[in-house]
Amino acid sequence: MANRIIQLPIKGYSEGFPVGNQPPLTTGYINNVFPRGALEGKIKLTQRPGFDKAFSQQIGGSACPIVAMIQMTVLD
Amino acid sequence: MAVLYDAYNSTAGGVNPWAAYKFDDNNEWYAMVWNPDNAYNISSVKFLLKKTGDPGDITVALQATSAVVKDALPKGVDLVTGEISSGQVSTANYAWVSCDFSSAYALAASSSYSLVVKATGLGAANYYNWCGDTGGITPGEPSMTAAHMAYSNDGGSNWTAYNSVGPDDIDMSFETYGAGIAPTDKKYSKKWFALGNEELWYESTAGTMAEISDARGTISTANPLTIAEAFQKIFIANQSILKVFDSATIRLVTDELGTGSVSVPARKAILSGDTSGAGMVCDFVDAATGSAYVYGYQIGSTAFVSDDTVVDVDSTTSVSFSLITAPTDPPHYYNWTPYANDTTTYGSMPSSAYIVARYRGRVVLAGHPNYPHQWYMSKIGNPWDWIYGSTDPLTAVAGNNADAGELGDIIRALIPYGDDFLVFGCAHSIHLLDGDPAFSGTIDEIDSNTGIFSPWSWCKDGDGNLYFYGSNGLYKMSGGRSKPVNFNKAHLPLLCEKWAVNPSTHRVVLVFDIQRNAILISKTTLATGANEAYWYSIETEGFYPCSFPDECGVFCGNCYNADNPDYRASLYGSATGYINKFLDTAKNDDIGASDSAISSYVAMVEHLSDDEDNEGKATSATFVLAGGASGGDFRDSDNLICEFHIADDAETCLEDMRDGATAFLTIALVSAGRKPRIRTKIRGAYLGIKLINDVVDETWGINGIFMDVKSVGKI
Numbered sequence: 001m002a003n004r005i006i007q008l009p010i011k012g013y014s015e016g017f018p019v020g021n022q023p024p025l026t027t028g029y030i031n032n033v034f035p036r037g038a039l040e041g042k043i044k045l046t047q048r049p050g051f052d053k054a055f056s057q058q059i060g061g062s063a064c065p066i067v068a069m070i071q072m073t074v075l076d
Numbered sequence: 077m078a079v080l081y082d083a084y085n086s087t088a089g090g091v092n093p094w095a096a097y098k099f100d101d102n103n104e105w106y107a108m109v110w111n112p113d114n115a116y117n118i119s120s121v122k123f124l125l126k127k128t129g130d131p132g133d134i135t136v137a138l139q140a141t142s143a144v145v146k147d148a149l150p151k152g153v154d155l156v157t158g159e160i161s162s163g164q165v166s167t168a169n170y171a172w173v174s175c176d177f178s179s180a181y182a183l184a185a186s187s188s189y190s191l192v193v194k195a196t197g198l199g200a201a202n203y204y205n206w207c208g209d210t211g212g213i214t215p216g217e218p219s220m221t222a223a224h225m226a227y228s229n230d231g232g233s234n235w236t237a238y239n240s241v242g243p244d245d246i247d248m249s250f251e252t253y254g255a256g257i258a259p260t261d262k263k264y265s266k267k268w269f270a271l272g273n274e275e276l277w278y279e280s281t282a283g284t285m286a287e288i289s290d291a292r293g294t295i296s297t298a299n300p301l302t303i304a305e306a307f308q309k310i311f312i313a314n315q316s317i318l319k320v321f322d323s324a325t326i327r328l329v330t331d332e333l334g335t336g337s338v339s340v341p342a343r344k345a346i347l348s349g350d351t352s353g354a355g356m357v358c359d360f361v362d363a364a365t366g367s368a369y370v371y372g373y374q375i376g377s378t379a380f381v382s383d384d385t386v387v388d389v390d391s392t393t394s395v396s397f398s399l400i401t402a403p404t405d406p407p408h409y410y411n412w413t414p415y416a417n418d419t420t421t422y423g424s425m426p427s428s429a430y431i432v433a434r435y436r437g438r439v440v441l442a443g444h445p446n447y448p449h450q451w452y453m454s455k456i457g458n459p460w461d462w463i464y465g466s467t468d469p470l471t472a473v474a475g476n477n478a479d480a481g482e483l484g485d486i487i488r489a490l491i492p493y494g495d496d497f498l499v500f501g502c503a504h505s506i507h508l509l510d511g512d513p514a515f516s517g518t519i520d521e522i523d524s525n526t527g528i529f530s531p532w533s534w535c536k537d538g539d540g541n542l543y544f545y546g547s548n549g550l551y552k553m554s555g556g557r558s559k560p561v562n563f564n565k566a567h568l569p570l571l572c573e574k575w576a577v578n579p580s581t582h583r584v585v586l587v588f589d590i591q592r593n594a595i596l597i598s599k600t601t602l603a604t605g606a607n608e609a610y611w612y613s614i615e616t617e618g619f620y621p622c623s624f625p626d627e628c629g630v631f632c633g634n635c636y637n638a639d640n641p642d643y644r645a646s647l648y649g650s651a652t653g654y655i656n657k658f659l660d661t662a663k664n665d666d667i668g669a670s671d672s673a674i675s676s677y678v679a680m681v682e683h684l685s686d687d688e689d690n691e692g693k694a695t696s697a698t699f700v701l702a703g704g705a706s707g708g709d710f711r712d713s714d715n716l717i718c719e720f721h722i723a724d725d726a727e728t729c730l731e732d733m734r735d736g737a738t739a740f741l742t743i744a745l746v747s748a749g750r751k752p753r754i755r756t757k758i759r760g761a762y763l764g765i766k767l768i769n770d771v772v773d774e775t776w777g778i779n780g781i782f783m784d785v786k787s788v789g790k791i
Contacts, residue, residue, distance in 0.1 A: 012611075012616065014568075035615075050663055059285065063653055069649050071268060072267045076263055
């Protein structure tokens with residue numbers, strides 16, 4: 001009979017305390033994990049969603065950083 | 077369900093009852109001309125009909141007419157058609173017979189239309205009778221202006237309107253049915269705008285970015301710059317380069333300003349073209365003499381033409397100039413200068429600035445290298461007026477001529493809160509401007525212990541709280557007004573030491589994720605895109621370390637509240653020119669030409685005994701991966717590698733997992749749902765469980781881990 005439920009570190013990363021006294025629901029070793037499941041939106045440990053292109057066009061036409069972006073509202 | 081809209085369906089109260097109008101020849105066409113009072117989508121009509129014999133089917137055609145006048149006749153082009161089968165029409169009695177059009181058609185209010193009725197198989201013994209009035213009936217006439225019957229005896233080539241007074245004033249029985257036209261609430265569009273590699277791009281159509289070719293090479297994206305939106309324009313502050321991207325005005329070209337007695341049109345003057353009759357509200361002129369562009373908001377839909385002489389409708393001014401070419405539609409890109417570049421009348425802009433914002437209808441600049449404590453604000457509602465010190469309460473204002481005063485610290489960020497207050501993020505302090513600086517506004521120092529790292533190192537959450545990366549880590553200002561409070565020290569005590577950021581080599585960007593109620597805090601190396609990041613969940617108040625491929629290194633970000641929900645997201649400007657977003661269904665990171673696997677892991681350290689001197693023994697472990705049964709509604713987890721580590725103390729256990737020590741046991745957890753119980757016995761003081769996935773096209777989620785544990789002997 002399972003008598004121990006392992007507490008998943010749903011509150012993410014913490015390195016401010018001794019490992020033996022880790023704040024509840026935290027861990028000292030985690031990467032690319034989010035606290036909310038994709039699509040259903042439930043609180044659970046899941047791999048983070050990936051980056052995807054919002055627009056297919058490459059700003060600047062080559063591999064140079066995008067330095068500024070903003071939303072603009074215009075009259076129809 | 078279709079609703080009755082227009083009708084002439086009763087002669088009650090009239091002098092004469094219905095009369096029957098017979099059409100017994102295939103070339104005899106009748107039409108009822110009318111104009112709807114309201115706009116609606118017409119879907120069907122009814123007529124009061126009877127037949128004799130066995131004529132062919134009736135075709136009903138909706139056509140436009142020439143004008144809303146009594147002489148209007150069918151234009152001859154079918155807008156939409158429908159059929160009445162012969163079987164629908166009775167030989168015994170007159171009855172209302174329905175005809176459905178092949179599709180609904182949007183009628184415009186007060187426009188004139190005709191319902192043309194014709195049939196086949198007609199002859200002396202096979203014909204239809206369509207009821208109409210006998211002419212001259214009042215009341216009972218259709219109330220629609222200029223409604224009347226039209227008749228053709230040559231198959232629609234020629235028509236006669238029966239619209240005269242007396243016997244020739246005839247209207248046919250009819251009813252129209254349809255549905256209202258849904259209201260159009262949308263009056264504005266949201267567009268996205270991005271800068272990179274000395275180029276400006278904007279969302280020309282939904283979901284597609286296009287370059288503004290005029291801007292290429294005019295901006296130095298290697299130098300600091302920020303942008304702000306105001307008045308349907310983007311204002312760009314790029315040190316000595318100050319530019320405007322204008323999405324709203326039309327542009328006229330002339331070379332007559334300042335010649336003879338021709339005056340420069342005043343801002344907001346109403347200008348009119350003498351040939352076209354077009355009008356516009358003048359917004360900006362880029363020169364006072366010689367060749368000049370005149371920008372303005374077009375009034376109505378009539379366009380200026382190249383033959384126009386443009387005058388101010390206020391005849392007391394001497395504004396009158398000819399156009400060189402036809403006007404140019406928006407967008408436009410031009411230098412940001414005082415109005416007409418007239419510094420005498422409209423003041424001088426700062427010669428250099430790289431921080432720009434909008435506050436209380438003013439465009440605000442800061443970041444002059446020689447005057448780093450100084451701030452400058454344009455006149456309210458006028459980004460071209462920089463004449464300071466006027467008695468006008470709307471006047472332009474700057475720190476050295478306002479009661480609010482110049483700041484004593486180097487300004488690094490301007491963070492407006494609507495029309496309420498403006499936060500100045502400085503190198504070692506935070507200040508807050510309350511109200512309008514030209515009218516009793518005051519600047520107070522909120523904090524003297526922390527500054528802000530850069531113009532990109534802040535964001536606001538959905539509740540208006542301000543977050544920024546400052547001198548000693550991450551800070552939150554509730555409501556944007558309260559004293560900054562550090563929120564990383566408890567969990568990330570060495571954040572600043574480990575990140576060791578330098579403005580010359582790193583960019584720290586904070587972006588609020590509007591969909592997930594979280595903040596991405598990213599440190600990116602300017603030269604390479606190499607990065608470290610934390611995801612801060614506002615809900616759990618937890619930090620989640622992230623790593624992205626160099627190609628995805630975040631250089632800027634912002635929330636895009638697009639009209640189309642498909643494009644609504646927080647967007648991130650990457651190191652390689654792509655605008656990225658987090659996509660829930662993406663299992664990899666898109667790095668341009670290919671995808672990169674996401675390396676994810678999490679570790680837990682479990683004390684197996686209640687006694688620090690004792691070991692414990694785990695006799696079974698059960699993992700439940702997300703997704704329920706394979707397939708189904710819930711998203712299925714892919715595979716996970718699970719490592720078990722044992723140590724006598726917690727820190728050694730965690731260290732082993734971090735250092736990649738050989739595990740006591742490694743198990744593959746395959747696919748979604750509850751996994752078979754692991755019955756390997758594991759004895760130790762501390763048990764480490766490490767879950768790992770670094771496989772391309774895979775993701776995972778976990779619902780729970782259950783174990784059977786008991787205390788055993790001494791360590």
